[in-house]
Amino acid sequence: MPKKIIVIGANHAGTAALNTILDNYKDVDVTAFDANSNISFLGCGMALWIGGQISGPDGLFYSSKEILEGKGAKIYMETSVNSVDFDNKVVYTKDAAGKDCEYPYDKLILATGSTPVGPQLPGMSLDNVQFVKLYQNAAEVIEKLGDTSIKKVAVVGAGYIGVELAEAFQRNGREVTLIDCADTCLSAYYDDIFCKRMEKQLSDHGIRLAFGEKVKQLEGNGKVDKVVTDQNTYDADMVIFCVGFRPNTKLGNGQLKQFHNNGAYLTDLMQQTSRPDVYAVGDCATVYNNAIEDTDYIALATNAVRSGIIAAHNACGTELKSPGVQGSNGISIWGLNMVSTGLSLERTKKLGFDAAATDYEDWQKAGFMEKDNYKVVIRIVYDKKTRRILGAQLCSDYDISMAIHLFSMAIQEKVTIDKLKLFDLFFLPHFNQPYNYITMAALNAE
Ligand SMILES: Cc1cc2nc3c(=O)[nH]c(=O)nc-3n(C[C@H](O)[C@H](O)[C@H](O)COP(=O)(O)OP(=O)(O)OC[C@H]3O[C@@H](n4cnc5c(N)ncnc54)[C@H](O)[C@@H]3O)c2cc1C
Numbered sequence: 001m002p003k004k005i006i007v008i009g010a011n012h013a014g015t016a017a018l019n020t021i022l023d024n025y026k027d028v029d030v031t032a033f034d035a036n037s038n039i040s041f042l043g044c045g046m047a048l049w050i051g052g053q054i055s056g057p058d059g060l061f062y063s064s065k066e067i068l069e070g071k072g073a074k075i076y077m078e079t080s081v082n083s084v085d086f087d088n089k090v091v092y093t094k095d096a097a098g099k100d101c102e103y104p105y106d107k108l109i110l111a112t113g114s115t116p117v118g119p120q121l122p123g124m125s126l127d128n129v130q131f132v133k134l135y136q137n138a139a140e141v142i143e144k145l146g147d148t149s150i151k152k153v154a155v156v157g158a159g160y161i162g163v164e165l166a167e168a169f170q171r172n173g174r175e176v177t178l179i180d181c182a183d184t185c186l187s188a189y190y191d192d193i194f195c196k197r198m199e200k201q202l203s204d205h206g207i208r209l210a211f212g213e214k215v216k217q218l219e220g221n222g223k224v225d226k227v228v229t230d231q232n233t234y235d236a237d238m239v240i241f242c243v244g245f246r247p248n249t250k251l252g253n254g255q256l257k258q259f260h261n262n263g264a265y266l267t268d269l270m271q272q273t274s275r276p277d278v279y280a281v282g283d284c285a286t287v288y289n290n291a292i293e294d295t296d297y298i299a300l301a302t303n304a305v306r307s308g309i310i311a312a313h314n315a316c317g318t319e320l321k322s323p324g325v326q327g328s329n330g331i332s333i334w335g336l337n338m339v340s341t342g343l344s345l346e347r348t349k350k351l352g353f354d355a356a357a358t359d360y361e362d363w364q365k366a367g368f369m370e371k372d373n374y375k376v377v378i379r380i381v382y383d384k385k386t387r388r389i390l391g392a393q394l395c396s397d398y399d400i401s402m403a404i405h406l407f408s409m410a411i412q413e414k415v416t417i418d419k420l421k422l423f424d425l426f427f428l429p430h431f432n433q434p435y436n437y438i439t440m441a442a443l444n445a446e
Pocket residue numbers: 008009010011012013014033034035036042043044045046047079080081082111112113114115132133134161248251281282283284299300301302303304
C-alpha cells in the first residue's frame with residue numbers, strides 16, 4: 001500500500017479518484033491540489049441555468065473541500081501545481097498568497113482536465129467574448145445577461161455545448177446565431193439524418209443557423225458587436241466560443257508519453273502513464289475506444305469519473321482494468337432527445353471501415369396507445385465483414401435515452417448485428433411494441 005498519494009486537479013476525475021481512495025483504503029495519506037476555488041461543478045447545468053430551467057447553480061456541485069477533508073484527505077484549493085519532478089517524485093506548488101511549497105509522493109494521479117480551445121482571431125480580446133467551462137465562466141455570462149442591451153448572442157461551435165447554449169440563450173430571451181465551420185450541427189456524434197432533425201428543431205425555435213461558415217474576425221469598439229465569417233457578417237453583443245477542448249498537459253509535456261492527436265497523456269487500461277507510479281485520468285488522458293479498438297480522446301464527465309475510480313484502485317495496489325469506452329452521449333433540445341454511442345456511419349468512412357447502417361422508424365408504443373406515443377428513429381452501424389456493431393443513434397420526442405446503453409454494451413462486448421436480430425426484448429403496450437424497432441432495424445440489416 002503506498003504511503004502518500006497526490007492528486008493534481010480535484011474536479012470530476014480528481015474527485016472520483018479521491019472518493020475511491022477515501023471510501024476503500026484506510027491509512028493512505030492522500031493530498032489534492034486544485035487551482036480553482038470550487039470542486040465538482042457540473043458544466044452540463046450551465047445551459048439549464050442560463051435558460052432558466054433550473055433556479056440557480058447550488059445543486060450543480062456534489063463535493064467540496066469540506067466534504068473531502070471530512071473523509072480524511074488534505075485539500076489545497078486555489079493552489080496550482082507548477083511543476084513535477086517525476087524522477088525524484090516531488091510536486092511543486094504555489095498557493096493564492098504566492099507561497100511556494102513542495103510535496104513528495106509515492107503515487108501521483110494527474111487529473112488536470114482540459115481547457116476550451118481558443119482560436120487566434122482578430123478581436124478575441126473584445127469585451128463579451130466568452131468561453132464556457134468553469135462555474136466562474138457561467139456566473140460571468142449570467143451576470144452580463146443582466147444587461148438588457150445584450151440582445152444578440154452568437155454561439156461559435158455547434159457541438160454539444162454550442163447547441164445546448166443556443167437553446168439556453170433563446171430561452172433567456174436573446175436572439176441567437178449558431179455558427180459552425182461544419183455543414184451541420186453535432187456532426188461529430190450523429191449522421192446527417194439526425195443532424196438535420198436537430199437543425200430543424202433549432203430553426204423552428206428561432207435560432208439562426210450559419211453552418212459551413214468559418215469565423216474570420218470579431219469587430220467592436222471595446223465591446224464586441226459583430227462576427228465576421230468567410231461568407232457573412234452577424235450582429236452580436238456577446239460571442240460564446242465552444243469549439244472543443246484541449247487537454248491540460250503542461251506538467252507532463254516532454255516527460256510523459258503523449259497522444260499524437262492532441263497531446264493527452266497516453267494511458268493503459270489501468271490509467272497508468274508511461275511512468276509506472278503516475279496515473280492520468282479524465283480530460284487530460286486518453287481512453288481505449290472499443291468501437292475503433294484503439295486509443296482515443298473523448299472528453300466526457302462519465303469517462304472522467306470512471307477513469308478516476310480505476311486509477312485510484314490501481315494506485316492503492318488493487319489491479320483494476322478499464323473495459324474501454326464507447327463515448328456514449330445524449331442531448332435534449334426543446335424536448336427533442338438524441339442519443340448516440342460508438343461510431344456514426346460518416347465516422348466509419350473517415351476511419352476506413354467497410355461499414356453499413358440499418359435504419360428504422362416507428363412509433364414507440366403499440367398503435368392503439370393513443371396518448372404519449374411518439375415516433376422513434378434508430379440507426380445501427382455495423383462492420384460489413386465482421387458484422388460487429390460499431391455504433392447506434394436514436395432520436396425521438398419520447399425519452400429513448402435508456403436504449404443507448406444496450407448498444408454501448410453491445411459494442412464493448414463485440415456483439416454482431418446478427419446476434420441482435422432475435423435478442424429477447426420484452427413487450428408491454430405502455431412501453432413499446434411486440435415488433436420492437438431495435439429488433440426490426442437488426443432484422444433489416446443486409
Ligand atoms: C458547458 C459544459 C457542459 C458539459 N456537459 C457534459 C455532459 O452533459 N456530459 C458529460 O459527460 N460531459 C459534459 N461536459 C464535459 C465534462 O465537464 C468534462 O469532461 C469534465 O469536466 C472532465 O473532468 P476532469 O476532472 O477530467 O477535468 P476538468 O473538469 O477540466 O477539471 C480539471 C481540474 O484540474 C485543475 N487543474 C488543472 N491544472 C492544474 C494545476 N496545474 N494545478 C492544480 N490544479 C489544476 C483545474 O482547476 C480543474 O479543477 C461538459 C462540459 C462543459 C464545459
